[in-house]
Amino acid sequence: QWIDYAGNIINGGTDLVQANLSPFPDNAPPQGKADVTLPLNxxxxxxxxxxxxxxxxxxxxxxxxxxxxxxxxxAALDKNVYFSYPNGSVVDIIFTVTAGNPAMHPPHPMHKHGVKAWFLGSGEGKFPYASIKDAVDAGYKGINMKNPPLRDDFVTPVAITGNAWAAVRFRAVDPGPIILHCHIDAHLATGMVIVLLEGAEKLTSGYVPNYYLSKNKP
Incomplete structure (x- = not known):
C-alpha cells in the first residue's frame, strides 16, 4: 500500500495472510490425519x-x-494446564478466540518453545470442522497444507465480537515439558499459558545425562 504524508492510504493493497508466507524451498507439514488434536480456547x-x-x-x-x-x-501436575502425547506424534492445535466479558481480544502472539510448528491458517468465526483432516478432505481453502510457514509464534486474529481461529501442526520430536504462551507479558502473567508434555515416556531415569544432573552440585 502507498500512503501520503498524513498517513492516508492512497491506493489499494493486499492483506497479509500469515499462512501464505511460504518458505523457500517448500517445506510441507506431515499430511493426513494428526495423531492428536488439541483445542485451545x-x-x-x-x-x-x-x-x-x-x-x-x-x-x-x-x-x-x-x-x-x-x-x-x-503425576502431581495440574492436569488442567498441560497436555501429554507420545514422542513422534503429529499434533494439531486449533486456537479458538472467544470475545466475552469484556468483549475485545487483540491479536495474541502465541509462542511455542521446542520444535517449531507449521502455521496452517486463521480466520473469523469458529473453525468450521472437527479436525484439520476433515477440512482438507472437504476442500476447505482456509488451510494451507502445501507450503505453510514453519514458525515458533502464531498470531491469532482480532476478535471484537464473536470468535476467531488459528491452526498449527507440528511433530513432537524433542521430549520434555514445553511451554506455549501468549507473548504479551500481561497475558502471560495472568495465566495464558499451557504446558505441552511431549514424549513423557522418554523421560526415564537415564534420559538426562549424568554430567548435566551433577552440574553445579557439590
Missing part, C-alpha cells in the same frame, strides 16, 4: 484476566524439582 475472565481453556496457569513453587531431574513428579 482463548478467553478473558476480566479486564486483566487472560486464560487458555478456562484455566490460569501458575508457576511451580521455588522448591519444585525440574521434571527432567525427577520425572515421577508428572
Amino acid at each position: 482463548v478467553t478473558r475472565t476480566s479486564e486483566f484476566g487472560w486464560v487458555l481453556n478456562g484455566n490460569s496457569w501458575t508457576s511451580p513453587p521455588d522448591n519444585f524439582t525440574p521434571l527432567l531431574f525427577q520425572p515421577a513428579q508428572i
Whole structure:
C-alpha cells in the first residue's frame, strides 16, 4: 500500500495472510490425519484476566524439582494446564478466540518453545470442522497444507465480537515439558499459558545425562 504524508492510504493493497508466507524451498507439514488434536480456547475472565481453556496457569513453587531431574513428579501436575502425547506424534492445535466479558481480544502472539510448528491458517468465526483432516478432505481453502510457514509464534486474529481461529501442526520430536504462551507479558502473567508434555515416556531415569544432573552440585 502507498500512503501520503498524513498517513492516508492512497491506493489499494493486499492483506497479509500469515499462512501464505511460504518458505523457500517448500517445506510441507506431515499430511493426513494428526495423531492428536488439541483445542485451545482463548478467553478473558476480566479486564486483566487472560486464560487458555478456562484455566490460569501458575508457576511451580521455588522448591519444585525440574521434571527432567525427577520425572515421577508428572503425576502431581495440574492436569488442567498441560497436555501429554507420545514422542513422534503429529499434533494439531486449533486456537479458538472467544470475545466475552469484556468483549475485545487483540491479536495474541502465541509462542511455542521446542520444535517449531507449521502455521496452517486463521480466520473469523469458529473453525468450521472437527479436525484439520476433515477440512482438507472437504476442500476447505482456509488451510494451507502445501507450503505453510514453519514458525515458533502464531498470531491469532482480532476478535471484537464473536470468535476467531488459528491452526498449527507440528511433530513432537524433542521430549520434555514445553511451554506455549501468549507473548504479551500481561497475558502471560495472568495465566495464558499451557504446558505441552511431549514424549513423557522418554523421560526415564537415564534420559538426562549424568554430567548435566551433577552440574553445579557439590
